[in-house]
Amino acid sequence: MMIKTLSLCNVCYRKIEAEIIFTGGMVVMNKTCDEHGPFSAIVERDINHVSNFYRMGTQGNNSTIIIHAHNQCNMKCPWCYYPMGCEKIHKARYYDNVLRMYKGNFNLLLSGGEPTIKPDFFEFVDELQALGWPTGTITNMIKLGDDEFFNKTQNQSFIKNGLLKFAMSMQHPKNYSQEILEQKVKAIEKIERSGTKAMCVMFSIQSLDELDYIRDFYHHTRHTYTMIRIRTMFRNWANKDGGNHIYLSDLHRAFIDKFSDLMPVQNSEVERSNMYCLYMKMSDGMHVSLSSAPTVENIDYHLVSRPVYMLAMDGRCYPVPLAQIINEGISKGYKDGFRLTGGL
Numbered sequence: 001m002m003i004k005t006l007s008l009c010n011v012c013y014r015k016i017e018a019e020i021i022f023t024g025g026m027v028v029m030n031k032t033c034d035e036h037g038p039f040s041a042i043v044e045r046d047i048n049h050v051s052n053f054y055r056m057g058t059q060g061n062n063s064t065i066i067i068h069a070h071n072q073c074n075m076k077c078p079w080c081y082y083p084m085g086c087e088k089i090h091k092a093r094y095y096d097n098v099l100r101m102y103k104g105n106f107n108l109l110l111s112g113g114e115p116t117i118k119p120d121f122f123e124f125v126d127e128l129q130a131l132g133w134p135t136g137t138i139t140n141m142i143k144l145g146d147d148e149f150f151n152k153t154q155n156q157s158f159i160k161n162g163l164l165k166f167a168m169s170m171q172h173p174k175n176y177s178q179e180i181l182e183q184k185v186k187a188i189e190k191i192e193r194s195g196t197k198a199m200c201v202m203f204s205i206q207s208l209d210e211l212d213y214i215r216d217f218y219h220h221t222r223h224t225y226t227m228i229r230i231r232t233m234f235r236n237w238a239n240k241d242g243g244n245h246i247y248l249s250d251l252h253r254a255f256i257d258k259f260s261d262l263m264p265v266q267n268s269e270v271e272r273s274n275m276y277c278l279y280m281k282m283s284d285g286m287h288v289s290l291s292s293a294p295t296v297e298n299i300d301y302h303l304v305s306r307p308v309y310m311l312a313m314d315g316r317c318y319p320v321p322l323a324q325i326i327n328e329g330i331s332k333g334y335k336d337g338f339r340l341t342g343g344l
């Protein structure tokens with residue numbers, strides 16, 4: 001089996017032709033840049049996993065666009081993929097204008113940087129909603145732990161049908177101080193007391209043994225969110241420990257093992273959070289998304305799935321991981337393979 005697609009050059013981020021081949025039990029991408037020569041990368045170690053994945057697809061079900069609402073953060077995580085401070089941040093009207101072709105069919109999900117430290121965060125959300133954009137926010141939860149901030153989220157701009165429109169980013173506690181962990185715990189306690197549920201809790205993992213913590217966390221907090229997302233991280237995470245990349249098939253197997261008492265099964269409902277993902281449902285009703293972010297080495301430009309869009313720094317929307325890789329290229333000075341002189 002061979003799939004013809006497009007990818008990006010590992011060096012200059014130019015869009016180039018690529019082939020995905022199934023060989024030696026693995027799924028491999030081969031591509032050649034006219035200027036930088038041939039590249040080969042593993043897409044997946046488990047051939048059965050990928051053929052199943054390609055068969056299912058998730059075409060045509062996306063309804064979310066992520067925008068980077070702020071280009072600064074109140075945490076300094078060494079693995080963060082976002083080129084902090086690089087991107088121009090706009091007023092609500094800019095997003096309304098540049099995304100007008102999606103209006104009516106799409107929600108906006110504010111990301112960053114950390115959107116909640118945007119000085120005009122509440123006004124920005126209100127303005128987007130007044131312009132006709134249903135809006136949610138991805139947050140590191142630090143501000144949510146503050147009384148004043150949390151109280152300001154207790155209204156119809158942020159709560160719909162008992163759902164608090166925040167996607168909460170947790171990590172394994174080894175990644176931050178006790179002070180930060182306590183602030184995140186406070187945020188969860190506030191949600192619990194408010195009787196609402198956050199949209200989801202998200203973990204980006206560097207190693208599969210972090211699932212032990214996630215299992216324990218889940219046991220204590222599952223009533224405070226409607227979904228859990230676990231994803232393996234981008235190259236800059238994978239390289240931290242010598243490039244030990246976790247493939248989605250590895251995460252899938254480890255998750256089923258760790259949550260075996262809740263009998264997770266693959267759900268035929270679509271999942272839209274990433275290019276390589278599986279959607280699971282457990283016996284207690286919780287939905288779980290497992291995903292693996294591709295890198296510039298193995299990104300498939302035309303994958304059959306159609307995950308959440310992201311507005312990239314070139315003012316265009318792409319599927320999430322592709323947008324992040326394009327931003328990565330732009331932050332290195334490349335746009336469509338050409339050296340930028342003086343920015344966009």
Ligand SMILES: [Zn+2]
Nearest residue numbers: 009012033036
């Ligand atoms: Zn190249």
